[in-house]
Amino acid sequence: xxxxxxxxxxxxxxxxxxxxxxxxxxxxxxxxxxxxxxxxxxxxxxxxxxxxxxxxxxxxxxxxxxxxxxxxxxxxxxxxxxxxxxxxxxxxx
Numbered sequence: 001x002x003x004x005x006x007x008x009x010x011x012x013x014x015x016x017x018x019x020x021x022x023x024x025x026x027x028x029x030x031x032x033x034x035x036x037x038x039x040x041x042x043x044x045x046x047x048x049x050x051x052x053x054x055x056x057x058x059x060x061x062x063x064x065x066x067x068x069x070x071x072x073x074x075x076x077x078x079x080x081x082x083x084x085x086x087x088x089x090x091x092x093x
Contacts, residue, residue: 013041017044025048026052028049030048030049031045033046048083053086058085064085
C-alpha cells in the first residue's frame with residue numbers, strides 16, 4: 001500500500017489488522033490479503049513471520065494472531081481463510 005503524504009491514510013479493515021499485528025507481534029514480514037481484492041472484505045489470508053512464535057506450536061501461534069484481531073473477528077471479518085505463522089528461521093530469513 002503506497003501513501004501520499006498530503007492525503008490522510010484510509011483506515012480499512014486490512015490496514016487496521018496490519019497495524020494491530022505489527023504492534024503486538026513485531027513481525028519481520030506480514031501479509032494481510034483480502035479475498036476478492038476488497039480491502040474491507042469479510043475474508044482474509046494472513047501470513048506472519050515473527051520471532052514471537054519461537055518455541056510455540058502451530059495452534060499457539062494462530063491463537064496469538066486471533067487474540068490480536070479478536071475485535072475485528074467480532075464484526076468486519078467473518079473468516080480467516082488461511083493463516084501461516086512462521087519464525088524467521090522457518091521462513092529462511
